[in-house]
Amino acid sequence: MSLLPCRLPATNTNALFHSFLHRSAPPRPSFLLYFGNLRRLVLLWWFGGKKWGWVGVVSFRSRFLMVIKVDLDLFSGMGNKKKEGGDERNTVLVPESVKIVNVYSMNPIATKVAVIGAGISGAVCASNLAKNGISVTVFESARGPGGRTSRRREIGEDGRELYFDHGAPCFTTTNTDVEEMVRVWEARGLVAEWKQNFGSFDFITKEFVNFEKEGLNKKYVGIPGMNSMCRTLCHEPGIESKFGVTVGSLEWLENKDLWSLKDKDGHDLGQFNGVVASDKSTFSRRFTQVTGKPPPLDLNLIPGLADIIKDVPVRPCFALMLAFENPVFGFSFENSEVLSWAFCESSKPGRSTSSERWVLHSTEQYAEGIISQAGLQKPSNAALTEIAEELFQEFQRTGLDISLPFFKKAHRWGSAFPVTSIARNEKCIWDGQKKLAICGDFCVSPNVEGAILSGFTAASIFDETVSRL
C-alpha cells in the first residue's frame, strides 16, 4: 500500500479534528480509538510528547490518512479552565490553531483502470470509478464522447450549422438508481424532460393513433445534445479521456497482474490494474467481419466467461437527418416496412429553432435488407444518398403536408440495438481475478437506461474489489 500526498478541503480536516478534541478532556498520550464497521473503519490515535503530539485519522472507506501535529503549549492554561458550574470532566478544549502536517491518500498504488468506450455505459462507469479515487483513462475510437447517444454536427449548403441527435433521440427511466442519477443530471442542467405529444402514424389508416401509450413515460433528452451526459462525465476530475484512439489489443501480463493496452496500430497505450470494456465489438466476431482483424480482447484469456459473451446478435437501423424551412408534422409509424420513428429534433428543449430538423429511423427489416446486399463495410456516400431518398419518399407517402428539406443525410447504425441481454440480473460481466469488467446495454436492456445501469454496476464492483485490496 503506497501513501500518496493529496489534498482534502481544510474545512473537512478541521471539522474532524475539532469533533475529536471535543470528545473529552485533554487527550491522553498514546491511545487508539476506532468506530465504524470493517469497510468504513475510522481510526484515531494520539502519540503525545511533552511539547507536542500527533493525531492521526485513518478512513479506509475514503482512503485517506490524515496526520495532524498539535502544539501542546496551546493547551497550557486552557485545559484547567472549568466551565462555570462544571467539574473537571466538563472541561472543553478549544485550541486556537491546529497545524495539519499532511493528508495522505491511501489508494492502493493508485489503482489505474482503462475504460474502453465513451458511450453512456463507459462514461457512467468512468465517473463512478473516479469518484471512488480510482485513476481512470477513457479510450474512445470516435472524435468525441457519446457512442449511440452522439450528437452530429452538419453544415447545410448555405453554410448553416445543423445539429442532430442521430442515435438515441431520448430515453426513459424505470430503475430507481438510474432515476436518482438522472435527477442529479437534471439539477446540473445536463438533461431535461422533453414535453411533447408522442403518438404513432398508421400507414394503413393514414391516421395518428396511440397518443396515450407513447406519451406514458417521461422522456429525457441531453442538453444541448444527447451527448451532454457523456461529455460532462468523461471530463470529471480523475478521468483522462483520449478520443480518436481505438484500443486494438489487450494483453494480460500474468507476472505483473496488469493489463497492457495497445492501439490499432500497435502503439503502447499503457498498463492498467483493471479494464472495463463497454462495447461488444471489443470481443465479438462481428469486429473481424467488419475489420478483417481479430477483436482486441482474446476470449481465451477469460475462458469462464467466453461462452456468455461470445455472441451478441444485433439489430441495425438507418437514421435519416432532415432539415426544413417550414414546420411539418411529426410522429412514429405503424404498418410501414421502411420507417419506424420520426423525431422532431428542433422541438426538444435547449435546441436551436432556426430550422425545423427531424431524425427518421428505418425499420430493422429495411436496414437488414440493405446490409444483406451491401455487406457490413462502411457504406459509400452514394449508397447513403440513395437510402436517404428512399426513406424520405416513404415519409412523403404519409400524404401529409411535407415540404422539401434543404438538408437530407442518412447514417447507418450497424449495431443499433443488441437483440439479447447477456447479464440481465448481474448487469455486467466480471472477471475478478483479472479485474476485467464488460458492460453496456447488451448486458441489461437495449436502451440508455440499460447502459447506465450496466456501467454503474461495473464501477461498483470495481470499487468493492479495490477497497478489499
Ligand SMILES: Cc1cc2nc3c(=O)[nH]c(=O)nc-3n(C[C@H](O)[C@H](O)[C@H](O)COP(=O)(O)OP(=O)(O)OC[C@H]3O[C@@H](n4cnc5c(N)ncnc54)[C@H](O)[C@@H]3O)c2cc1C
Ligand atoms: C438509431 C438509434 C435509436 C435509439 N433509440 C433509443 C431510444 O429511443 N431510447 C433509448 O433508451 N435508447 C435508444 N437507443 C439505444 C441507446 O442509444 C443505447 O442503448 C446506448 O446508447 C448504448 O450505450 P453503450 O454505452 O452501451 O454503448 P455505445 O453507446 O455503443 O458505446 C460504446 C462506445 O465504445 C466505443 N468503442 C468500441 N470499440 C472501441 C475500441 N476498441 N476502442 C475505443 N473505443 C471503442 C464506440 O465508439 C462507442 O462510442 C437507440 C440507438 C440507436 C442507434
